[in-house]
């Protein structure tokens with residue numbers, strides 16, 4: 001038997017499922033290797049040394065052993081467990097949505113430190129009580145933009161003309177705003193000037209700044225509906241946490 | 254699997270569906286059963302069928318039962334004023350094994366988990382609130398797992414229960430018995446401190 005290859009990464013648990021008697025398979029988003037799946041052996045036993053550091057959403061510094069199909073976690077040290085995320089439903093559900101969305105839109109082996117930092121700052125902003133709706137809209141816009149899906153917010157997606165701040169309509173299928181001329185011809189969704197302005201700002205704000213921003217009730221509702229349709233258009237199947245947010249009426253909370 | 258006769262292959266296949274049983278273990282168990290006495294094999298088959306036919310959910314607490322009410326609900330010596338809420342029936346069995354609770358139980362049937370699509374209406378929360386509204390219960394002990402889902406569920410339940418005028422408590426979480434303090438992670442130590450008791 002050759003020597004087992006060990007390596008360290010900085011990771012966030014984005015999904016987990018129980019395996020066998022006491023193990024768990026974790027889907028980790030890591031800074032150094034992107035998304036990967038790893039087994040945490042014995043983690044469901046009360047005395048597990050891994051359990052405290054590898055809960056859902058936990059940011060930890062971990063050591064992995066390369067396995068044949070799955071990596072194996074050999075050590076873990078918590079950097080931040082984002083404990084407050086479990087103290088209320090709004091934060092819990094939004095953090096779940098962020099983790100599920102990142103998982104759904106990324107493939108294993110794709111390394112992107114920008115996305116890792118985005119996930120981390122989003123969880124931190126939700127944890128510290130930032131406006132969940134604004135934080136999540138910011139997360140969506142930055143995540144989708146980084147992955148090359150848009151949304152286009154400056155030029156008309158139909159004719160390329162510059163779109164003024166007045167805002168008109170938004171085409172989910174074409175992935176961006178329509179100008180005053182093209183808007184009425186297409187089947188875009190309504191996008192108010194305030195909504196467009198908010199989306200443009202969210203693109204460039206980091207999560208900490210976003211968390212201090214409160215969206216108006218109407219912008220909140222409008223953007224939740226619009227972004228949900230836009231995000232769904234890039235997914236193979238709708239996210240469970242997205243349905244949860246809608247069902248519990250938390251998505252514009 | 255080709256090397257096996259059809260009936261043996263079928264047994265291996267069925268065993269492989271069990272949680273925690275991989276192909277190798279399934280093969281070992283199947284061969285073990287093959288060499289077991291006819292009585293032992295029949296007893297196992299009968300036990301499996303019996304469980305499927307006779308075990309239901311207790312209509313009051315949702316524990317497993319083979320009678321109208323489960324053993325806990327039908328025990329008149331149980332304290333009616335204390336209700337312990339657990340995620341799954343197996344958690345109830347663990348609490349009973351430990352034997353520290355004189356009250357009754359309520360099994361939620363899972364824990365809140367947005368990612369798995371499990372919301373309040375998927376769990377027996379309305380049934381829990383209805384039991385508390387009957388007025389005999391004075392304390393509700395929340396004994397869900399100390400995980401993100403378990404804590405979030407406990408927080409949610411506490412908010413629903415408090416307006417009903419009952420005392421709501423959470424089981425103490427902290428250092429495992431027999432563990433070394435310097436091995437414990439920060440969250441565990443912080444929670445052990447929160448749950449400290451008078452001496």
Ligand SMILES: [Zn+2]
Pocket residue numbers: 156157158159160161178179180181182183
């Ligand atoms: Zn145009």
Ligand SMILES: [Zn+2]
Pocket residue numbers: 311312313314315316322323324325326327
């Ligand atoms: Zn019962």
